[in-house]
Amino acid sequence: MFNKIMKRGQKKPSKSEATEPPPVATATAAPNVAAAPQPLLSLATIQNPGVVEVLPMLRDVAVPDRHVVFIRKVLVCCFFFDFSDTMKSAREKEIKRQTLAELVDIVQSGSCKLNEIMQEDMVKMISMNIFRCLPPAPHENSGADGGDPEEDDMFMDPAWPHLQLVYELLLRYVVSPDTDTKLAKRFIDHSFVIKLLELFDSEDMREREYLKTIVHRIYGRFMVHRPLIRNEINNIFYRFIFETERYNGICELLEILGSIINGFALPMKEEHKLFLVRALIPLHKPKSITTYHQQLSYCITQFVDKDYRLSDTVIRGVLKYWPLTNCGKEVLFLGELEEILEVTQSAEFQRCMVPLFRQIGRSLNSPHFQVAERALFWWNNEHIVALIAENRHVVLPIIFDALEKNIRSHWNQAINGLSANVRRMFQEMDAELFDECQRQHAAKEAMAGKLEEQRVSTWKRLEEVAARTMGKNMVLV
Structure with missing residues (x-):
């Protein structure tokens, strides 16, 4: 439309x-x-x-x-x-x-x-x-604390x-x-434009579509309003992220920003970089991100595409808001990071690869098979594989244990097979490094076994001492 x-x-x-x-x-x-x-x-x-x-x-x-x-x-x-x-x-x-x-x-x-x-x-x-x-929004009429925008009936x-x-x-x-x-x-004038932007909270999607077109055209023809439009969108995002977490027009505003970011001149102004760090990256925090993630991912990728030096900032920012219990959100984040890595150069990748692959290792071992599968699909991307191969001495030791755990004990057979494929890829990439990681993994498992034996032995001794001291009245848990 x-x-x-x-x-x-x-x-x-x-x-x-x-x-x-x-x-x-x-x-x-x-x-x-x-x-x-x-x-x-x-x-x-x-x-x-x-x-x-x-x-x-x-x-x-x-x-x-x-x-x-x-x-x-x-x-x-x-x-x-x-x-x-x-x-x-x-x-x-x-x-x-x-x-x-x-x-x-x-x-x-x-x-x-x-x-x-x-x-x-x-x-x-x-x-x-x-x-x-x-x-008023449907959740306001019902008196509920909030609602799912995807489940609300479309307002006409x-x-x-x-x-x-x-x-x-x-x-x-x-x-x-x-x-x-x-x-x-x-x-x-400025007052007219501010009131126009406030209407993006309308429940009617048809109205938001018209507003999106009109604001975009005003931004293109009225240069005097450009800083104002960017600042007002910034303020709307702040209220949404840190106060209400409820706003109907976030998706449309991000579509406008996608075109604006695409037209930024290089070198990029400092105010644009601050907007990325303070407004766009924190948009990963709200739980309703699924309604606007596609547009958000496009805007952030545009920033990295414009200035590759921002990739480290963006990746660390996304990791900061990584979901702990929302598997659907985690799948979205993995897809977004893959798009960002596609436009990331080696120098920037090296700056963030340690925290990045520590998180990827945790995702590989996720009991939710879609999360583990989405993380393993990274190895189907040629550019990412090239970055990993170049830095395999750092990446493989971080995720080797996760791959071995998946192969041995993950409940999903597809994850077992994908993990084995990635493991084989590393083995063909650098057999010497692979053997070294395998030896370290075996040593870790042996050490873990010894620690477990010591723990069990210690508890048994404590139980024996307690039994001699307390006699038959002792209750073991």
Whole structure:
């Protein structure tokens, strides 16, 4: 849907009927709108008559009168209705919907050039419609402490048929080649952008998709808003990670960031690196990571792809938030680390390989076969195998015990076979090193056996001493 909206935003308008409204302060309304002259200033000068009036199509109005008709159409779109009752004010709702559809067509086609007053009033109308109190989330209605976003029913806003047209109008206005960004930034200001970003918490996925497209286009066309957008997204992530752990638009915000990160210039600014360390990497902490992990992994991989020196920072950061009891999350982390290692160079790999493969050794011995299997699949990746082969003197001693334990005692036969394949790969890679690791492993097992015998012998002696001292009244546990 995102690509479809993006393509629609690139349509070139037809200017065969484009006209510039006269730069005068007053004008006469169309005969079928009003008989007396009307002041032509702004929305504030046209009083709300209390009814939704039917207005002629703008193309049927004389050029000198189009300004006042356009303003009246914007006024019609400022009416609010109760969409929970489909039969209530049905006629007025349909008039508003048709008026919004016409405004979208006007902006898209460029059939009426909008002056400053018309643009200002149109943006005010858009703000009145979309900047509203969002309905409470299902878990808030039920009073529960939290909920699983994947299990919640999809929310469908009953007002969406009108809201969609309002968002479409805003999108057409932002992407239109006729829109002068120097003028438009007076209306689409910092306050407007902040309120737009706050709407990403909407429960309606359709609304978040439109917001994603619009914010991305604003970021591309309005350079003055770029630092603000990045900072506000940063703040949203902070609140999500450290306070609420509940936010609906994390996935869409990460998709926007994926495009932004892809356009970062090199050398990378320090603020971008801080954003990676302080916001993106901690996003591995929330338990709802499964809903946005794909987008998060893409953003982090983009950082490493831009600057390979960040791979050590990223890998250590992911290890910091490694799950202890969530096997599904651990599988995601193993897949993400594999993608990061694919763009990691040897020097950076050497800096983090010891803590990395200590964790991989624990994952290899996981009783959950999907975790162990995902870790063993690393040896199917040629780039990772090349890094391991280059540093086998460090890697093999760390994971040798885990491989031997899997081969001997793992309950899953597939894990037994995969572990044996990896073991054979190391043996063919460096037979001398393999034999040395095998000797060390045998020595460890012998030492462990002796320690176990000593422990059992010590407990027996303690029991004998206690039996002689306490007699038959002693209770052995």
